[in-house]
Amino acid sequence: MTETTQAPVLRSLLSPARYVQGRGALGELGRYVAQIGSTPLILTDDVVRKLTESTVTESFERAGLPVVFEIFGGVPTAAEAERIAELIRGQGADVVIGLGGGAAIDTAKAAGDNAGVRWVSVPTAASTDAPTSALSVVYTEDGAFDSYRFYSRNPDLVLVDTGFIAKAPVRFLIAGVGDALATWIEARAVQRSAATTMAGGSATHAGTALARLSWDILWEHALPAIDAVRNDLVTPSVEAVVEANTLLSGLGFESGGLAAAHAVHDGLTAVAQTHGLAHGEKVNIGSICQLILEGADTSEIREFVAFTMRVGLPTSLTEVGLGDADDDTLREVVRAAIVPEETIHNLAFPVSEDALLDALKAVEVLGRSVRSEAGLPAPEAPNRH
Numbered sequence: 001m002t003e004t005t006q007a008p009v010l011r012s013l014l015s016p017a018r019y020v021q022g023r024g025a026l027g028e029l030g031r032y033v034a035q036i037g038s039t040p041l042i043l044t045d046d047v048v049r050k051l052t053e054s055t056v057t058e059s060f061e062r063a064g065l066p067v068v069f070e071i072f073g074g075v076p077t078a079a080e081a082e083r084i085a086e087l088i089r090g091q092g093a094d095v096v097i098g099l100g101g102g103a104a105i106d107t108a109k110a111a112g113d114n115a116g117v118r119w120v121s122v123p124t125a126a127s128t129d130a131p132t133s134a135l136s137v138v139y140t141e142d143g144a145f146d147s148y149r150f151y152s153r154n155p156d157l158v159l160v161d162t163g164f165i166a167k168a169p170v171r172f173l174i175a176g177v178g179d180a181l182a183t184w185i186e187a188r189a190v191q192r193s194a195a196t197t198m199a200g201g202s203a204t205h206a207g208t209a210l211a212r213l214s215w216d217i218l219w220e221h222a223l224p225a226i227d228a229v230r231n232d233l234v235t236p237s238v239e240a241v242v243e244a245n246t247l248l249s250g251l252g253f254e255s256g257g258l259a260a261a262h263a264v265h266d267g268l269t270a271v272a273q274t275h276g277l278a279h280g281e282k283v284n285i286g287s288i289c290q291l292i293l294e295g296a297d298t299s300e301i302r303e304f305v306a307f308t309m310r311v312g313l314p315t316s317l318t319e320v321g322l323g324d325a326d327d328d329t330l331r332e333v334v335r336a337a338i339v340p341e342e343t344i345h346n347l348a349f350p351v352s353e354d355a356l357l358d359a360l361k362a363v364e365v366l367g368r369s370v371r372s373e374a375g376l377p378a379p380e381a382p383n384r385h
């Protein structure tokens with residue numbers, strides 16, 4: 001028998017064991033967590049703890065679970081994950097719950113993996129597609145993208161209470177729409193190039209189709225959902241967008257694949273000017289950049305810019321703090337976006353430093369042009385948070 005020297009091309013789809021979504025879901029968290037472990041540790045920040053503590057406590061008490069909160073430090077670094085892992089070991093916890101935004105959720109996954117216990121994602125904002133995936137994005141202490149860290153399993157449970165999402169600042173939902181719209185743009189590119197996905201191997205039809213479904217739902221429901229959340233309302237559009245941002249985009253990006261949009265996001269984190277912005281806001285600049293690099297139809301690109309502008313996402317370098325950036329600063333972004341391990345190389349064509357620099361600059365030109373066509377004033381630099 002002859003031995004094959006090449007690994008076979010395999011298709012793969014990953015997902016969490018259970019996904020639960022709806023108004024009032026947080027009150028049921030204890031019941032679901034009790035199926036996974038008996039000594040949970042909840043990782044969250046002060047803001048989210050204040051909002052959720054009474055509901056979580058009541059739910060855990062009903063399920064006979066102890067209530068142990070730990071404050072998340074704010075940046076998902078390797079050191080923060082190890083600090084939490086130490087606590088898990090010390091307390092003998094058997095499940096860690098990331099409660100809050102993508103950063104707390106990613107840190108809970110990393111800490112759970114370090115400590116060898118199971119993990120649960122409870123997003124209180126539909127701001128990213130982090131909750132479902134079997135990976136964390138690791139940052140340096142000063143907030144720059146460091147690396148992707150992959151795990152052998154996804155969260156055992158992802159639970160989303162749309163009542164909390166509707167009461168959260170609308171900017172989070174808007175950012176989540178930016179993150180989720182990129183999913184189809186990137187999965188489509190990975191499908192064209194037959195590149196490897198974040199799940200390892202080639203995309204399944206299912207992974208790619210979920211990315212597309214997320215896109216379709218967002219074009220239909222993002223604007224009414226944003227209006228509803230501005231008024232603290234949970235409508236069917238809000239439920240649809242939360243599912244698109246969290247479940248569909250989560251499965252779609254992981255099993256459909258990433259390409260240039262996220263690589264450009266990662267590049268943007270290399271410069272301090274962008275640090276006050278949400279993940280999904282930076283990703284939207286990456287999506288526009290990818291469409292430009294791909295030479296997508298002018299009408300398609302302009303429609304995307306106009307739509308995401310209406311959604312409330314940044315569509316120009318000015319809005320991510322880089323309006324007056326010199327070439328050296330932009331080259332820093334570009335170089336970080338095209339390092340060999342970046343997903344930009346999943347595009348079907350090679351991308352040079354100069355090509356990406358020009359595409360980035362073209363985002364500003366395009367964003368300004370679409371704004372003025374819509375009769376809107378020139379873009380403004382972001383408010384610092």
Ligand SMILES: NC(=O)c1ccc[n+]([C@@H]2O[C@H](COP(=O)([O-])OP(=O)(O)OC[C@H]3O[C@@H](n4cnc5c(N)ncnc54)[C@H](O)[C@@H]3O)[C@@H](O)[C@H]2O)c1
Binds near residue numbers: 047048131
């Ligand atoms: N692992 C993955 O697959 C993946 C995918 C996408 C993004 N990410 C990561 O996710 C992170 C970004 O997540 P993010 O945009 O949610 O930011 P974040 O986690 O920093 O959260 C932002 C803020 O939201 C606040 N918040 C959360 N819920 C709230 C609520 N209901 N009301 C008021 N405030 C609330 C938190 O207190 C926090 O300060 C980045 O680290 C990014 O790399 C990971």
Ligand SMILES: [Zn+2]
Binds near residue numbers: 128129179262279283
């Ligand atoms: Zn993302």
